[in-house]
Amino acid sequence: MDFPDVTLATVILWLDLVGTFVFGLSGGMLAVRRNLDLFGIIVLATAAATAGGAIRDIALGDTPPAVLRDLRYLLATLAAGLSAFFFHRLIEMLSKPVMLLDAIGLGVFAVTGSQKALDFGLSAPSACLIGVLTAVGGGVLRDILVAEVPRVLREEVYAVAAILGAAMVVLGTSLGWSPVTTAGIGFALTVVVRVLSVRFGLRMPRAR
Amino acid sequence: MDFPDVTLATVILWLDLVGTFVFGLSGGMLAVRRNLDLFGIIVLATAAATAGGAIRDIALGDTPPAVLRDLRYLLATLAAGLSAFFFHRLIEMLSKPVMLLDAIGLGVFAVTGSQKALDFGLSAPSACLIGVLTAVGGGVLRDILVAEVPRVLREEVYAVAAILGAAMVVLGTSLGWSPVTTAGIGFALTVVVRVLSVRFGLRMPRAR
Amino acid sequence: MDFPDVTLATVILWLDLVGTFVFGLSGGMLAVRRNLDLFGIIVLATAAATAGGAIRDIALGDTPPAVLRDLRYLLATLAAGLSAFFFHRLIEMLSKPVMLLDAIGLGVFAVTGSQKALDFGLSAPSACLIGVLTAVGGGVLRDILVAEVPRVLREEVYAVAAILGAAMVVLGTSLGWSPVTTAGIGFALTVVVRVLSVRFGLRMPRAR
Numbered sequence: 001m002d003f004p005d006v007t008l009a010t011v012i013l014w015l016d017l018v019g020t021f022v023f024g025l026s027g028g029m030l031a032v033r034r035n036l037d038l039f040g041i042i043v044l045a046t047a048a049a050t051a052g053g054a055i056r057d058i059a060l061g062d063t064p065p066a067v068l069r070d071l072r073y074l075l076a077t078l079a080a081g082l083s084a085f086f087f088h089r090l091i092e093m094l095s096k097p098v099m100l101l102d103a104i105g106l107g108v109f110a111v112t113g114s115q116k117a118l119d120f121g122l123s124a125p126s127a128c129l130i131g132v133l134t135a136v137g138g139g140v141l142r143d144i145l146v147a148e149v150p151r152v153l154r155e156e157v158y159a160v161a162a163i164l165g166a167a168m169v170v171l172g173t174s175l176g177w178s179p180v181t182t183a184g185i186g187f188a189l190t191v192v193v194r195v196l197s198v199r200f201g202l203r204m205p206r207a208r
Numbered sequence: 209m210d211f212p213d214v215t216l217a218t219v220i221l222w223l224d225l226v227g228t229f230v231f232g233l234s235g236g237m238l239a240v241r242r243n244l245d246l247f248g249i250i251v252l253a254t255a256a257a258t259a260g261g262a263i264r265d266i267a268l269g270d271t272p273p274a275v276l277r278d279l280r281y282l283l284a285t286l287a288a289g290l291s292a293f294f295f296h297r298l299i300e301m302l303s304k305p306v307m308l309l310d311a312i313g314l315g316v317f318a319v320t321g322s323q324k325a326l327d328f329g330l331s332a333p334s335a336c337l338i339g340v341l342t343a344v345g346g347g348v349l350r351d352i353l354v355a356e357v358p359r360v361l362r363e364e365v366y367a368v369a370a371i372l373g374a375a376m377v378v379l380g381t382s383l384g385w386s387p388v389t390t391a392g393i394g395f396a397l398t399v400v401v402r403v404l405s406v407r408f409g410l411r412m413p414r415a416r
Numbered sequence: 417m418d419f420p421d422v423t424l425a426t427v428i429l430w431l432d433l434v435g436t437f438v439f440g441l442s443g444g445m446l447a448v449r450r451n452l453d454l455f456g457i458i459v460l461a462t463a464a465a466t467a468g469g470a471i472r473d474i475a476l477g478d479t480p481p482a483v484l485r486d487l488r489y490l491l492a493t494l495a496a497g498l499s500a501f502f503f504h505r506l507i508e509m510l511s512k513p514v515m516l517l518d519a520i521g522l523g524v525f526a527v528t529g530s531q532k533a534l535d536f537g538l539s540a541p542s543a544c545l546i547g548v549l550t551a552v553g554g555g556v557l558r559d560i561l562v563a564e565v566p567r568v569l570r571e572e573v574y575a576v577a578a579i580l581g582a583a584m585v586v587l588g589t590s591l592g593w594s595p596v597t598t599a600g601i602g603f604a605l606t607v608v609v610r611v612l613s614v615r616f617g618l619r620m621p622r623a624r
Contacts, residue, residue: 039367059479068267150561152456204455205454207500245619
């Protein structure tokens, strides 16, 4: 299956907007749980939603970051913060919502981070690292801001899921797959690995 | 009232230096309270004083950041750290000094951040966001470094005050006001809103 | 003693790789102590090893940062993380290993940070500041990620040791010494001051 007239930039933009919204929701929901006020919710939503992409763009030298050039990012962030404020009970009823939103954001940003890094001429391992940074950056800032050890260090299979998605993007691109196909498989891989690892309590080895 | 021969760059520079000094003092005073040594005081003063402007300049692609190009920033930072070390009792006697210094720095950096972002061609909402980031960045780093949840999340009306000041700059600039007038009104708005909110315990709504 | 055919870039690269490895080890060992899993170890090793150099390069506008352009940095980081995972008992038997590794990384990055900043045309005080940021950046991120107050604020003589090494580089360069000699003396000065300060409990003055 292929969508030859969808450009790489378009894929990155729309995935980025989805990732921005879901990470924003995860930040907003965490702020609601911590009993923060409306602007605390928006601040935490903004931090979670935009930090990963901003780190990616600043590291690639593509400044100002996309989040500052394209208003849709800020609209997605604001929508996420307000959704958390008004609809947090509804969102909470869906089980483990922060975890699932986080997994979707993780998959989206692992894909856009590594695709954009390849687009900027970085090597395969560096593109994977940028993918992981983009994926985990927002969550790390979100958790640090409320003085929690970030999920990426606490959770068993987290960075691993992002690495797999980013590596799939690198592999698919080197095999000449279309951006949409590559992004879709990479995204699905990250989300599935992340959700299954939580569902079945998969564990990484520890030092004895 | 207008000062037509004062350039925008001059306004930004001098406000920036004032903001650097007062945020530096806020960092230094927090370090004194935490019983840190002389260099801990200087480190925390430097973090509080320079992080906001550095984030602003790095996000705008204006590297190296102004704090590294113009020695007066480092001198202001060092002066703030040493003032906290030697005169902390005097500063402490003025009531709630860290709060007030923080409010002044907040107003200054909200103004310079948004003015510089407009100068670099960013849209109005992005200029507001840069203004807020510049204003809260130093305080966030200062608080994270001593393992506290940052003031921007704990305090009721904090980011709001910065947003109002930055929005006033964007509005005034679009109305063709002079940089000095615009900066003055934006600064005053942020400081007044922030100080009144602390004085009268103003609150933002919370999610139920 | 002089090595006239060793270029500044070569000195910076090799010192950087050594600093990357030892800071990576310090992050990995801290992760082992905190009972993190394999990928938590690699994440903390990566944060400790690469954040300082990345801050340096982003502040200097030299993007993408060296860590993303040269695969040897990632290999050194990965080697450090895996070493901490497999050989942590061996490393632990050497007394106070995290402290010593940290001191070596501090010395290396103080030197490469200030040398690269001078190379990019920054003034002497700014080059010192970049040197200190490069030296303490990785450790700060490492400690923040596990919700600890960073060593640079807790320890008595830490930033001071980095400042002395960076200042020595600035001095030596202005006196026309070779890069290798300058780097060697700056590195040794930082490590010796840091280790002696721990050994003999040297203290900086505190505000009364």
